[in-house]
Amino acid sequence: MAAASSCGRLRLMFFTLHFFAVIGTGSTVAQVPLLIWSNEGLPGLASSPAGHITSNEQLAGFLDAAFGSGTHTVLLFLQDQLSKDDFTVFAGVFGNKQDSVLQNLEAALQSSSSSVTLPALEWSHSTSVASLLEEKLGVSPAVVDADTLSQLNIDVSVSNLLIISLPYCTDLQKSCRDVLRDNDDIIGKVLTTMEVKNVPYTAMYTGAKPSQVIPEPSAMSQHAGRLLLQAVEPDVKPPVMFNVSGGPCIMLWAQNLNVSFSATPQWLDLATETPSLAGSRCNSTNSLLVLSYPSGVTLRFAMSQRFYPVSARNWFTLDSVQLQSNGSTASFTGSRGIYAPAEYSFHCQTVSSFRDALLVPTTNNQTTTDWRLNFIDFQIQGFGLANGTDFSYASDCAGFFTPGIWMGLISSLLMLLVFVYGLHMIMQLNTMDRFDDPKGPSISVPQSE
Incomplete structure (x- = not known):
């Protein structure tokens, strides 16, 4: 999601999603909002239907894409309690700019290069954003405050996880509005310190637990009849994205990444697992x-990718796909049918190595002869992603003249031939050029007794 073009975008976003979350869900689990912004760039996040609750698995996939390579400095503003209602009731996000108590937060979202807003993130006692960040960054968190941060020497050659704890208005003399205003001042002071130090960072603002939990309604109060015109949108997992310092470099998405290691296929779907991108690399001519x-x-x-003078443009090809397991490697060539213009992505409903094969096995090792690949709804792009976080226009593997189109054309041609032949026969019919003369002698047939 791109950075907000104005401070009012935060108000509109929370109003819309909060409204549809209240009226569009029959049951609600514990959830906290999560705001993410960065001056380095963030990967894109697929839009979700109103009332959707982001799961921890979806957040883990997004963090893999954001922090999968390189070093990162993450600021986690962790408030003791936080819910969407704190923005809508106490923070004044629906009023004028002067009435809002989150002016520093809104200014940070506006000035950041990219930002992501998750109004409803699934929360439980066993999982937290801090533990996910600790796992993805591979570092131990350091608890700091606005005063000690200015004296802290931050080493950008390694990843850093800095947690800034913020209080809530429970059991405090101040009102919730005043507490949120003080927390916003702390956020502004920390961000100013990071700008003075000239340290690239990614900041997150969320709660250690929700301040309000809407109880799940009982089964008796739920409508048990058929709901007409109900649109249920399935969750869409984010694409696998490899990032470099300049931004996204390689993107891959597939509904299923099925692999088999035996002659009698026993498929393993790798799309259900979260991969590590260690060893990936890319430049202007090659991507891995x-x-x-x-x-x-x-x-x-x-x-x-390389330039082809005949078409006067650059084309990229998927040269090979290697499958490794238990020390053995099987190689498949994809350059025969997996190609697209360099500024496009490649998409195919089915990419397999055994049926209408676009991936041709090149390994003669007997151990890997029976290994198979079968990718469903496969899309990949290895070039031209520097200025965006979405796939470019897709070049599909399906040709224009599909078997169905050929059957229709041939059937139409046969019917046309029958019609032309019948029309030709009708045009060859001639009328009689003479008729019987009624004045001529009649034919007599003698009768014998």
Whole structure:
């Protein structure tokens, strides 16, 4: 999600999503809002239907895409309690700019290069944003405040997780509005210190637990009949994205990444696992995406681009796909049918190595002869992603003359031939050029007794 163009965008966003979350969900679990902004750039996040609650698995996938490579400095503003109602009731996000108590927060969202807003993030006692960040960054968190941060020497050559604790208005003499205003001043002071130090950072603002939990209604109060015109949108997992210092470099998405290691296929869907992108790299001519999965399987997608004088443009090809498991490697060539203009992405409903194969096996090792790949709803792009976080226009593998179109054309041609033949026969019919003369002698037939 791009950075907000005005401070009022935060107000409108929370109003819309809060309103539809209240009227559009029959049951609600504990949830906290999460605001993320950065001066380095963030990956894109697929839009969700109104009332959608972001799961911890979806957040983990987003953090993998955001912090999958390189070093990062993350500021986590962790308030003791926080819910959407704190923005709508106490923070004044629906009033004028002068009435809002989150002016520093709104200014940070406006001035950041990119930002992501999750109004409803699933919360439980066993999981937290801090523990997810600690796992993804691979560092221990450091609890700091606005005063000690100015004296802290931040080493940008390694990843840093800095937690700034913020109070809530429970059991305090101040009102919730005054507490949120003080917290906003702390956020502004910390961000100013980071700008003075000239340290690139990614900031997050969320709650350690929700301040309000809407109880789940009982089954008796829920409507048990058929709901007409009900649109249920399935959750869409985010694409796998490899980032470099300049922004996103490689993107891959698939509904299923099925692999098999035996002659009688027993498929393993790697799309259900979260991969590590260690070893991936890219430049202007070659890209390598390495997906290492917890199950011990590794997929390597090697792509290249070059200029073709005939078409007067650059084209990229998926040169090879390597499947590694238990020390063995099977290679598949994809350059015969997996290609697209360099500024496009490639998409295909089915990419397999055994049926209408776009991936041709090149390994003669007997151990890997029976290994198979079958990718469903597959899309990949290895170039031209520097200025965006979404796939470019897709070049699809399906040709224009599909089998159905050929059947229709041939059937239409046969019917046309029958029609032309019948019309030709009708045009060959001639009328009689003479008739019987009624004045001529009649024919007599003698009768014998």
